[in-house]
Amino acid sequence: MKNKLDELRKANGLTQEEFAKELRVSRQTISAIENGKYNPSLDLAFKIAIYFSKTIEEVFTYEEENHEKK
Amino acid sequence: MKKNNLIYGLVCILLAGITLYAAISFGENKMVGGLYGLTGVLGGNGIYIIVRYFYWLTNKEKFQEKLQVKQIEQQDELKQKIREKSGTCTNLIGNLIILVSIMVYLILNVLDIMDTTHIIIFLVIYLISQVVIEIIVFNHLLKKYE
Numbered sequence: 520m521k522n523k524l525d526e527l528r529k530a531n532g533l534t535q536e537e538f539a540k541e542l543r544v545s546r547q548t549i550s551a552i553e554n555g556k557y558n559p560s561l562d563l564a565f566k567i568a569i570y571f572s573k574t575i576e577e578v579f580t581y582e583e584e585n586h587e588k589k
Numbered sequence: 590m591k592k593n594n595l596i597y598g599l600v601c602i603l604l605a606g607i608t609l610y611a612a613i614s615f616g617e618n619k620m621v622g623g624l625y626g627l628t629g630v631l632g633g634n635g636i637y638i639i640v641r642y643f644y645w646l647t648n649k650e651k652f653q654e655k656l657q658v659k660q661i662e663q664q665d666e667l668k669q670k671i672r673e674k675s676g677t678c679t680n681l682i683g684n685l686i687i688l689v690s691i692m693v694y695l696i697l698n699v700l701d702i703m704d705t706t707h708i709i710i711f712l713v714i715y716l717i718s719q720v721v722i723e724i725i726v727f728n729h730l731l732k733k734y735e
Binding site for chain 2: 539540543544545547548551557559560563
């Protein structure tokens with residue numbers, strides 16, 4: 520799953536630490552999502568999208584090929 | 590910090606006092622070493638809890654911050670997932686160690702090097718209990734989702 524988290528976070532002038540604090544998750548979680556190493560739960564994905572006033576589809580892009588490879 | 594912590598610390602100190610008194614009263618009994626050890630553990634733990642209680646009492650803001658970070662760390666979904674994986678991995682390795690131990694003790698027993706019957710029985714029961722407990726806990730947790 521691809522995402523625009525890094526882009527959106529930087530556009531909002533937030534560090535990983537600050538953004539993690541806002542969402543009440545660890546900095547490592549944000550880092551892992553941004554690097555595409557971890558796919559967040561639906562709950563967290565919604566929280567992220569809502570935080571940036573976007574829809575989930577605008578933040579996350581589902582890619583079947585990559586998903587199957589994993 | 591909750592007052593319960595102070596009470597818990599005081600209870601530890603009290604128990605340490607009791608075990609120390611018992612250790613002194615027993616004189617030269619085999620239990621004395623263990624009782625002194627227990628006194629050390631309980632006393633040390635009690636003092637640590639009390640000191641920590643008063644430290645955090647004077648640094649309330651810092652404590653709230655620490656508590657918040659701790660809560661986030663505990664509820665963090667990535668860390669929960671990793672903890673789950675590490676638990677499964679540890680369990681598997683632990684079971685393998687027990688299995689190898691059973692075989693080693695069995696060989697020692699068969700070759701009359703050591704009488705390990707009790708150890709073998711204990712390890713077999715422990716290994717079986719691990720598997721059974723795992724199944725019971727798994728089914729219990731699964732039921733919560735039905």
